[in-house]
Amino acid sequence: MDDLFTVVDWSRWQFALTAMYHWLFVPLTIGLALIVAIMESIYVKTGKVKCLAMTKFWMLLFGINFAIGVATGIILEFEFGTNWSNYSWFVGDIFGAPLAIEGIVAFFMESTFIAVMFFGWKKFSPGFHLAATWLTAAGTALSALWILVANAWMQQPVGMEFDPAQMRNVMSDFVAVVTSGTAVAKFTHTVASAWTLAGVFVIGVSSWWILRRRNVELALDSIKVASWVGGAGILVTLATGDMSAVNVAKYQPMKLAAMEGLYRGSCGQELVGVALLNPDKKAGDDIEDPYLFDISIPYGLSFLANHDFNSFVPGINDLIDGIELTTEGDTIRTVSYAERIARGREAHEALRAYDAAIVAGDEVAKESALANLKVNYPYFGYGYLDSPEEAVPPVGMTFYAFRIMVMAGGYLLLLFVYAFIASYWRPKWLQHKVSCVIAMLSIAIVWICSQAGWITAEVGRQPWVIQDILPTRAAISDIAASSVITTFIMFAVVFTVLLVAEMSIMATQINKYSKEDINKIANS
Amino acid sequence: MTKPNRIVSLPVRIYRFYRDGFRSMTVGRYLWVLILVKLFILFFIFKLFFFPDLLKRDYSTDQERAAAVRMHLMEDQSSPR
Numbered sequence: 009m010d011d012l013f014t015v016v017d018w019s020r021w022q023f024a025l026t027a028m029y030h031w032l033f034v035p036l037t038i039g040l041a042l043i044v045a046i047m048e049s050i051y052v053k054t055g056k057v058k059c060l061a062m063t064k065f066w067m068l069l070f071g072i073n074f075a076i077g078v079a080t081g082i083i084l085e086f087e088f089g090t091n092w093s094n095y096s097w098f099v100g101d102i103f104g105a106p107l108a109i110e111g112i113v114a115f116f117m118e119s120t121f122i123a124v125m126f127f128g129w130k131k132f133s134p135g136f137h138l139a140a141t142w143l144t145a146a147g148t149a150l151s152a153l154w155i156l157v158a159n160a161w162m163q164q165p166v167g168m169e170f171d172p173a174q175m176r177n178v179m180s181d182f183v184a185v186v187t188s189g190t191a192v193a194k195f196t197h198t199v200a201s202a203w204t205l206a207g208v209f210v211i212g213v214s215s216w217w218i219l220r221r222r223n224v225e226l227a228l229d230s231i232k233v234a235s236w237v238g239g240a241g242i243l244v245t246l247a248t249g250d251m252s253a254v255n256v257a258k259y260q261p262m263k264l265a266a267m268e269g270l271y272r273g274s275c276g277q278e279l280v281g282v283a284l285l286n287p288d289k290k291a292g293d294d295i296e297d298p299y300l301f302d303i304s305i306p307y308g309l310s311f312l313a314n315h316d317f318n319s320f321v322p323g324i325n326d327l328i329d330g331i332e333l334t335t336e337g338d339t340i341r342t343v344s345y346a347e348r349i350a351r352g353r354e355a356h357e358a359l360r361a362y363d364a365a366i367v368a369g370d371e372v373a374k375e376s377a378l379a380n381l382k383v384n385y386p387y388f389g390y391g392y393l394d395s396p397e398e399a400v401p402p403v404g405m406t407f408y409a410f411r412i413m414v415m416a417g418g419y420l421l422l423l424f425v426y427a428f429i430a431s432y433w434r435p436k437w438l439q440h441k442v443s444c445v446i447a448m449l450s451i452a453i454v455w456i457c458s459q460a461g462w463i464t465a466e467v468g469r470q471p472w473v474i475q476d477i478l479p480t481r482a483a484i485s486d487i488a489a490s491s492v493i494t495t496f497i498m499f500a501v502v503f504t505v506l507l508v509a510e511m512s513i514m515a516t517q518i519n520k521y522s523k524e525d526i527n528k529i530a531n532s
Numbered sequence: 533m534t535k536p537n538r539i540v541s542l543p544v545r546i547y548r549f550y551r552d553g554f555r556s557m558t559v560g561r562y563l564w565v566l567i568l569v570k571l572f573i574l575f576f577i578f579k580l581f582f583f584p585d586l587l588k589r590d591y592s593t594d595q596e597r598a599a600a601v602r603m604h605l606m607e608d609q610s611s612p613r
Contacts, residue, residue: 072559075560075563075564075567079567079571079574086579087583089583089584089586089588093585094601094604097597098605126553127549128549128553131549173598174598175599175605176598176601356606485586486586486604487586491582494582495578495582498578502573513559513562
């Protein structure tokens, strides 16, 4: 394992590549499914052919996206078994159970009802067909639920107990795993962001039609539906983003500090709006200014993190030193990172003592080791660290990704307000060339926003693969870097080809959908 | 004389539903080709040749797997005692 860090880095890059690629398709599937269900509901209610044409067109794009995206998530499971076998074993059924449920739900719900959606227009009653469309939409969101529950558990490990005999964690409370604050916030935030993404996609594609003076009525109607769904999506995303911030402040304070580039916190801590980080600033250093320049909102971070303008928000150095302040300014000692490392090593020693006691058949020593392990297990992962600074995530990437997400989200809110007003009261605005071009460019922005959110969440939680319990570098398998590099390159090639294939099929369908198609639907 | 109505069983009706659906596909044909190529690459190339489940491949019992992970996490990775 001489090349441990290379293996870890390449495996992380590979996982990031596959997860980010997978995430290109998933939010569009979730969001478009809802938009199509709403469009079909309007059709069933009004019986208007133009609504049917609208539904069928967006259902077609949904189908293309679904087909290209299907099974891309499987690769992540391959990687768990090969690159992250220690992790896979260590998390046991906690991670496996939600993924198994996801597989069953995805297979039975989506594959059954998608077939009815596409093949069943003339074979079932409109009501049954509509129900199938809604169930498909629900199925896509439910699939996401289980994946996000598994991800949330890694960020807030609850509902489990470590079994030293099996060397793995065992689920003790399924409900706690599914309903943890992080799981609820992550699911709602992610699904709402998917509605937002699909809303922008529909507005962008419709604007392209408007720009080309084709299917204008259908495009304007589509924008109306998209502005409702996307508008609701961005508002829920903002609200649940607040929920996420509170959870991060509580369970992953180091991530919050990295998101803000905050090294020394205070009561009434300001929220950094725009800033340039000082590259010379390092964890443990109290001399350098963290920012080269910044524009900040007074009391903003205290309110965001704790819903209290005067609350204390710890910075990176406060957390390392184990210092918090009361609102009166008194210092409270918390568990410093040096102490966490010591307790993590104590947990490792206890586990070794447990093993030795088992071999020796010494029940008393075994019970004593178990008790010691239980007390120190919350710090188990720190036992792998050599210094407190190792527990600090990459600040720059976390900080900038968070800002890109927030700024793009703010822009998208404005876009939906504009689209909503224009589609209902000022349709001429939507036919202006500049408006169309901006809407089309927004498709790229919403995807960047979505990916930046995941970068914030996943880079910000480093060095942990399971918060406080297992660092990423310990989770890796004993494999050669060269094999990971090979598969990384293969993935990059295959994914690029698939992405080009999807974009070209989708572009062809968007391009060729014409008045004749709409008439054909009307006469069918 | 009219032919008696035949009761078609559910599996047959499901089969016909999918058969007719697949036959009437247009863009879907290309998508299915793409899906099948993708699944082939994933399961018959990537999974078989590049992504073995290491613990399953190298150890035959859960006890051995636990011992291997214990060795890796407690001896190879853990900070020096």
